Amino acid sequence: MTSSRVAPGSRLASRLGFSDRVFIGTAGRRVAQAIEEGLERVETGLADDVRVADPLADAASRYLYEAGGKRIRPVLTLLAAQLGDGNIDAVIDVAKALEITHLGSLYHDDVMDGADRRRGVPAAQTVWGNNIAILTGDILFSRASQLMSRLGERAIRLQADTFERLVLGQMHETLGAQPGDDPIEFYLQVLADKTGSLIAAATQGGVIFSNASSAYEEPLRVYGEKIGVAFQLLDDVIDLSAKPEDTGKVPGTDLRAGVPTMPYLLLKAETDDASIDLAARIDDGVARIADGADPSILDGPLAELRDHVGTSKTRALAHSWTKDAIAALTALPRGTVREALTRFAETLVERSS
Template sequence: MTSSAPSTRIASKLGLSDRIFAGPRSRRLLSTVEAGLERVDAALVRELAMADSLANATSRYLYDAGGKRVRPMLALLTCQLGDGATDKVIDGATALEMTHLGSLYHDDVMDAADKRRGVPAAHEVWGNNIAILTGDLLFSRASQIMARHGEAAIRLQADTFERLVIGQMHETTGAQDDDDPVEFYLRVLADKTGSLISAAARTGLTFSNGPAELEGALTVFGEKVGVAFQLLDDVIDLSADPDETGKVPGTDLRAGVPTMPYLLLAQRSDTSATALRERIDDGVAQIADGADPELLDDALAELRDHESTQATLDLAHRWSAESIDALAPLPDGAVRDALTRFARAVVDRSR
C-alpha cells in the first residue's frame, strides 16, 4: 500500500476549478487552496494509518478510491477570512473528511450499495460487520483529532455527528403519517449532508480566528448548499452512465431508499405518473425478496426522463440560490466569489 497522498488538484477532484476560481481575484486563491489540500491529504494518510493490518487496509480503502474533498476545500476557502490555513484548520478539515468517510462505510451497508467511488463497497469486500466497525474507527480517529483543540472543537464534532446519526435514523424509518414526505426528506438531507458541509465552512472560519459575526452566514450557506448538492446527486443517481457516480444507476431506489425524483413523482396523480410509481414500488418489493435488481432498469430510465426529475433539478437550483443569498454579510472579495461559484457549480454537474 502506497504511503503517499493521491493528487489533490481541484481540477481532477472536482472538475470545477475553472468555475470556482474564475477571475483574477479568485484565481489567486487556487494555489493557496491546492497547497492546503495537499496538507490535508498528507494528514489523512497519517491519521488513517493503523497498527493492525486489517484495520489499516479497511480504513484506507475508500480514501484510496478517491473522492472530491469538498469539505476540506470549503474549510480552506473560509479560513482565508481569518489567519489562513493554520495547523488547526488542517486538523479540523482532516477530521471532518474522516467523519465523512466513516459515514460512507455505514451508508453503503444500510443502503446495500454495491459500489462506491467506482470500487466494490467495503461491505462487499469484508462483510457488513467489518464495514460498520471501520466507520466507527474513523469516527473515533476524527474525534481524537478534534480533541487536540479544546472543548469547542469537540462540541463541533459531537454536534455534527449527532445530526448525521439523526438524519440516518430518519432516513431509515421514513416519513410518518403526519409528515410531508418532501419536507421530511429535505430535513434528512440537511442533517445527513448539509450539517457536515456547514461544519466545514464554520471550521475554516472559527479555527482561523475569523470574524465571529460571519459564522451564522456560513452556517446557513453550508446547510443550503449541502441540500442542493444532494438534490443534484439524486438526479445524477439516475444517470445511465455508472462512471458518472461510481455506483450502479438508481442504487438508492433499488434498495428502497426514496429520493427526491421519486417523492415528487408520488405527489402526482396523473395516470402515467401513478403507473410508473407502482412499477417502481413493485420492483423494489421484488428486489427485497431476492429478484435481480436489473428488473428496475426500464422504470428508472423512464423516471430519469420524467418531469419529476426536472423538478428536482429546479429545486436544487433554488436551494443553491438561497445559499448564495446567505453569503451577503461576507466582505466582497475572492472568498465570497469562490463560494458563490461553488454553490452554482454543484448544481451544474453533468447528469
C-alpha cells in the first residue's frame, strides 16, 4: 500500500499562506511540488544541523528553530534553483546555511532590541539571559559557515559578505543616523543590509549553486534585496498591529525599545502640529520606558501612529520597492519561475492590508 500524497502546494500554503496565488496552473504546481520536496530535505537537515552535543547549547540552539517560521529564504533559494538543476545537494546546503544564519541573527537582534517575544514564544534571552542568547547565535553562525565550507570558496565568500552586511546593518541601526545623514535614506540602507542582504543571498545562491546561467545571478540578487526591504517595511507596519497574533510580539515592540521604524521616521518628517505633538509624545514615552516606566504608556500614541499618514506612506514605499524588485526579473526567461517570483512579490505587499 502506498501512502496518500499531499496535494502539491499544500505545505507551502500552510507556511506562506498564499502559495495558491503564487504557483498557478499545471506548471506552477510542478514547481510547487519541487519546492516542497526541497523543503522537506531542508527541514530534515536543519533538525540535525542545529543540534549540539552540550545539553544547554542544544536546547538553546533548537529553541527558535522549533518555534517555527515560514522559511521564506529557503523557499526563494529553491525557487531560484529551478532555473538550473533544481534541488541538488549544493542548493539544499545553501538553503540550510542561510536559514541558520537568519536564525542566529534573531537571537542577536532580540538581545539588542530587548524584545520579549519571537515567533509566539518568549525571546531566548528571557529564557536563558543575554549572554547565552548571544553565544547561541554565535554557534548557529558557526554551523552555517560549516555548511557553506563544503561548497568551496564561492560559497564561503557569499556567506562572509552577507554576514558582514548583517553586522554593519545592525551596527548602523544601533548607532543611528549621524549628522548629515538623511534619516529615511539611512534607514533604508539599514534594511537593505540587515534584511535585504540575506534574502538576496538566498535568491543569488539558488542561481549559483544550481548551475543556472550566470546572467540570472545579478537580477535575482537585486530582486532579493529589494524584496527584503519591502518585506521589512511591511513588518514595520505590522509591528503597529493591534493584534499580537499577527506578529508574535507585543505591538510596537521596536518603538517601545527606542528602535526607529519607517512610520515613525515619516511621522517625524511631517511638519503639521498634530504630527509634531504625536512625535513628541512617542519620544517622551520611549525615554520614560528607558528609565523604567511601564511600556504600556505608549499604547495610545502607537495606536495613533497606526492610523497616521506616515504608516500609509510606509505601505506605499513598500509597494514601490516591490515594483522595482519585479522590474529586475525582466532579465529572466519568461516561464513558471519568473511568474512565481513576480506573484510572490505582488502577494507579499498584501500582508499589511
